[in-house]
Amino acid sequence: MTRRDEIIKQAGLLFSLKGYSAVSMRDIAKAVDIKAASLYNHLPSKQAILEAIVLNLANTFVNHIHDVNQNPSFSTRQKLSEIIQQHIDLSLQQPESVAVLNTEWIHLNGEALDKFKAKRFTYEQELREIIKNGIQEQSITKRDPEVILFSILSTLRTLNLWVAKRKHLTVEDLKADLETILLYGIIRQNKS
Template identity: 50%
Template structure:
């Protein structure tokens, strides 16, 4: 557990502001004020506003990519893989709830290589998920519904979880996982 550098502190402060107002509505002066310093001082630690965003977003994108990869190479059933993906999202949400807003809402403000890297990772992630869903249907694990609707309903719930997790007073992670898996897989009626 290495100590947080000044750069990490800036990124954390920025995350919090991005979550409230979005990347474009947050100025370097806002971030500096949150840190108790002047805007120009930020440049002793980071190269610019864009670096804050890309550090934030690409870190999380890689986290999801890595998680999906280990699910893919596991020998578990399609249904269990979906359970694992749900838990992956919950784990990342619990550990990085501030930064997830930027991942979801501000990725389009990335530039050049960072943007195309991100889009690639996101597309691959969805494609892998889609494959698992299709395998689940073929194997009879899942009901024979349109894979796209299943994929969408699970993914949009998981992607917006960060919005609720904080508001509802940080529920216990294991209870959350249990409830979430139950509702998403078995429905409510």
């Protein structure tokens, strides 16, 4: 890991704990045990650190859902399963980056903000397409696609806030339960 990567990693942790604006370059410098001025030898600005974290992870998400959606061997059900898995994995592996992506992107400016918004829109479009296809082929219930989209996305996007605490479940059990809950609901149907 280069020095630059280490700075970005520590900054991400601090941003996720206190928020971008509440973290100073001196705070970040202290976390990597150098002086604030030395940070500028590796990165041009505080903004650049935020951009690296947010755009990097946004790309990971977009690339993944694009690959899934493009794969002709996946059913609607399987596509949703892959997407849920990806969110669980990244929320467990990089909870700080997911937190920053979710809540600190507002502090991006100019071109980087535009890029982020475009990525987010693309991601939502891919998922929207999967849902609309599912409704058309009658594998998904005929409810408002936007409500389905944001209902599922809300849960997936905020997994980072609680998955780490669920240590009584294996990742496989967590995935199985979450998938059942999101796809089949929680109400037990009468079998009569």
